Amino acid sequence: MELGSPEELATRWVPFAHVSAYARALGLGAVDVSPAWCVARLPYDERWVLDTSTGVMHGAVITGMLDTLFGFSINVKLGRLQPMVTVDLRVDHLKRPTPRRDLLGGAVCYSMTDEFAFVRGAAYHDSPEDPVATGVGLFMFTDKAAGKPR
Structure with a gap:
């Protein structure tokens, strides 16, 4: 399946991010989009800090960013928006x-069946080789029109 140019892939982030109220609230934005590795930026915001004297972003916000980005990487691999739920994270x-x-945050959907998608990724500042957090997830498609990319 031809997925289009990097610019076309990046435009897929816009409707996806607007579907999720959480992604909108966080201000997540696409940086680089490809089936091999999707990258989004989570802007620093005082609202996401537990203790403002430290300025350190709360871990739950990082987890939420990765969960959202994992779902997006699956949609990029499929080439379409697909309803799904997080089964394991x-x-x-x-x-x-x-x-x-x-x-x-960077993520890739590395395996897919007719019902499930497997993802992995990392949250980082400068390089995924020096992560703040790493993650893996299992997602289940919620309709019968899912499956592998056609």
């Missing part, structure tokens, strides 16, 4: 994010 918070800095 594991996020390992490896270190505190740098205070008052935006975070990037």
Whole structure:
């Protein structure tokens, strides 16, 4: 399946992000979109900080960003918006994010069946090789028109 140019893929983020009230509230935005690795930016915001004296983003916000990005990476691989639910999500918070800095999240859908999609990714500042958090997830399609990319 031809998925289009990187610019066309990036435009797919707009309707996807607007479907999710959580993604809208976080201000998530596409940075780089391809079936091999989708990247989004989570802008630093004082609302996402547990203790404003430290300026460190709360771990639950990072988990939510990765969950959202995981779903988006599945849609990019499918080439369409697909209803799904998160069945299993594991996020390992490896270190505190740098205070008052935006975070990037990267994700890839690495395997898919007719009913399930498997994803992995990371939250980081400068490189996915130096992650703040890593995660894996299992998503289930919620209609019978799912399946592998056609």
